Amino acid sequence: MKRLSLEQYVDGVLAGDRVTLARAITVIESDLASDADLAARMLDRLLPHAGGARRVGVTGVPGAGKSTFIDALGVMLIHEYGENLAVLSIDPSSPISGGSILGDKTRMERLATEERAFIRPSPSRGHLGGVARRTRETMLLCEAAGYRNILVETVGVGQSETAVRSMTDFFLLLMLAGAGDELQGMKRGIIEMLDGMSITKADGDNKPKAERARNEYAHALHLFPASADGWTPPVLTCSSVTGEGLHELWQTILEHRQLLEGNGFLAKRRSRQALEWMDELLLMGLEDSFRQDATVAEHLPRLREEVRRGAATPFAASRDLLRMYRR
Numbered sequence: 001m002k003r004l005s006l007e008q009y010v011d012g013v014l015a016g017d018r019v020t021l022a023r024a025i026t027v028i029e030s031d032l033a034s035d036a037d038l039a040a041r042m043l044d045r046l047l048p049h050a051g052g053a054r055r056v057g058v059t060g061v062p063g064a065g066k067s068t069f070i071d072a073l074g075v076m077l078i079h080e081y082g083e084n085l086a087v088l089s090i091d092p093s094s095p096i097s098g099g100s101i102l103g104d105k106t107r108m109e110r111l112a113t114e115e116r117a118f119i120r121p122s123p124s125r126g127h128l129g130g131v132a133r134r135t136r137e138t139m140l141l142c143e144a145a146g147y148r149n150i151l152v153e154t155v156g157v158g159q160s161e162t163a164v165r166s167m168t169d170f171f172l173l174l175m176l177a178g179a180g181d182e183l184q185g186m187k188r189g190i191i192e193m194l195d196g197m198s199i200t201k202a203d204g205d206n207k208p209k210a211e212r213a214r215n216e217y218a219h220a221l222h223l224f225p226a227s228a229d230g231w232t233p234p235v236l237t238c239s240s241v242t243g244e245g246l247h248e249l250w251q252t253i254l255e256h257r258q259l260l261e262g263n264g265f266l267a268k269r270r271s272r273q274a275l276e277w278m279d280e281l282l283l284m285g286l287e288d289s290f291r292q293d294a295t296v297a298e299h300l301p302r303l304r305e306e307v308r309r310g311a312a313t314p315f316a317a318s319r320d321l322l323r324m325y326r327r
Contacts, residue, residue: 003027006038010045016146018118025120028137043137050143051270053086054257057164059154059190060174064200065240066153067107069174072240074111077149077250084116085149086142088135118147136167136277166276169266170195170253177206177213192224194233196252202237202245210237229265231256295324 004012004023012020028039060066070087077083087108111117120138139150154164165171173194197217202210218235226232234252238245260266290296303321306312 006041009042013145021145024141025138029134046144050140053143053148053150055150055168056170057152057168058172064174064176068240070151071108071111073246074117076246078114078116084147086118086147087151089121089153165193170256173197174200177209196233197235199237203239203242290325293325296321
């Protein structure tokens with residue numbers, strides 16, 4: 001497919017054309033050096049039109065039904081609130097093949113057919129934080145395209161999931177009732193950064209269990225220090241099947257937004273996110289520069305083989321490569 005011009009990309013994204021938006025994101029995610037300059041100029045042009053959306057990060061324990069939850073919430077937002085939304089869903093990449101299933105559109109059957117919804121599955125490619133390498137940039141493109149709500153579905157709860165917190169305004173954790181001591185097994189850092197928690201699958205015979213779990217988790221969260229922004233993370237219940245609890249959850253997100261806008265913490269959070277984004281881009285740029293260095297490229301295969309055979313330590317090999325790069 002023929003690549004569009006910069007003006008065509010910018011005009012198409014600002015017009016809300018979903019095909020152009022998808023192609024623009026492909027350019028942003030590209031590892032080709034030929035796309036890097038176009039991506040940078042595109043972002044520079046579109047950045048002034050971004051930043052106004054509600055950014056919600058959704059993570060959860062395995063089996064909590066993140067995609068099903070987003071499907072139900074998204075359909076409700078479109079039909080009952082008149083909203084539009086973009087869903088950035090991250091699929092874990094295989095550490096062996098590097099491939100990714102990218103099956104989120106099949107798990108969001110109703111939302112995938114909605115004109116006012118844009119679903120973009122992206123492979124994590126081993127990137128830490130439960131998000132893809134260019135999630136921040138993709139989010140900005142979706143905002144420039146006019147999407148008022150951005151939902152980032154992460155790979156799942158783990159040690160490095162906290163990266164999603166650095167790019168969203170509301171961090172939601174989905175939990176299951178009766179699935180063991182998940183809260184105690186989680187990293188304390190994740191719990192401290194929550195803006196809200198919801199017990200999913202609160203329907204049928206599972207509803208009393210969900211309510212008991214809600215009380216237990218609410219009590220546990222009260223043991224943590226109060227947030228500096230004045231917000232107390234609530235614990236709710238919801239059902240993606242019946243829709244019960246979804247309205248309350250969305251109202252919670254709106255109330256949180258109103259509070260942060262009123263006390264100035266939203267602007268502070270966005271400023272901090274911009275600095276973190278800059279640091280992330282610097283690290284990515286340094287890594288790319290390092291790997292493209294001719295001397296490093298020449299000696300890297302040999303040193304990797306020596307480390308693999310045990311003939312050199314990882315510390316010594318990395319030190320030698322860095323020394324070569326600095327010359």
